[in-house]
Amino acid sequence: MKSMLLPSGYGLLFLFTLTLLFLVERSFGAETVGQKLFSTHCLRCHGINAKGSMEAAKSLKMDPSRLDLTKEAVVQKSTQYLKQRIADGHGKMPQHRQMLTRNQIQALAQYIQSLQKAYVHRVKPTK
Ligand code: HEC
Numbered sequence: 001m002k003s004m005l006l007p008s009g010y011g012l013l014f015l016f017t018l019t020l021l022f023l024v025e026r027s028f029g030a031e032t033v034g035q036k037l038f039s040t041h042c043l044r045c046h047g048i049n050a051k052g053s054m055e056a057a058k059s060l061k062m063d064p065s066r067l068d069l070t071k072e073a074v075v076q077k078s079t080q081y082l083k084q085r086i087a088d089g090h091g092k093m094p095q096h097r098q099m100l101t102r103n104q105i106q107a108l109a110q111y112i113q114s115l116q117k118a119y120v121h122r123v124k125p126t127k
Contacts, residue, residue: 034111037104041096050115060092069112070119082109 031039038050045060045067047053052067065071074082086105089095096105 032107032111033104034107034114037100037108038111041100042108045093049119050112062092070116074112075116079109079113082112 038046042050043053045053045056046069047056047067050069052064052069054064057064057067060067068074083105085093086100086108087095087097100108
């Protein structure tokens with residue numbers, strides 16, 4: 001006798017698909033902590049993927065490349081340097097010591113480095 005409570009083959013397949021979709025959404029849909037912080041505090045100047053915002057560059061009256069955090073000169077810098085610039089600011093870069101915790105600053109430095117890696121990986125082969 002077939003129990004109505006046990007899912008049929010199609011039912012199992014359906015549940016399996018739902019679980020799979022849920023897991024995919026969890027791993028790819030979720031923003032990292034650093035990414036969220038970047039959107040809130042840094043995006044307006046440093047732009048999408050930290051490539052520098054044209055608008056911000058205009059209003060700050062500087063070359064947009066100054067706002068690009070994925071350029072070679074910044075890739076060369078240490079995590080410590082990034083964290084110090086974020087905390088203390090420099091020139092027209094505001095300091096964030098008061099509004100961010102040490103852990104948040106660490107997460108931001110790591111997020112910038114992950115963007116730098118993605119960028120370097122993308123452009124290297126064409127050189
Ligand atoms: C008001 C615009 C503005 C905001 C907001 C801002 N920055 Fe900046 N940032 C700048 C400018 C301008 C510079 C270049 C400063 C200079 O002349 O040294 C800079 C430089 C930096 C540098 C050093 C890059 C280098 O060339 O050495 C880092 C790292 C950095 N910013 C990260 C961040 C992070 C992370 C945030 C968010 C918490 C942030 N910035 C928010 C404008 C901004």
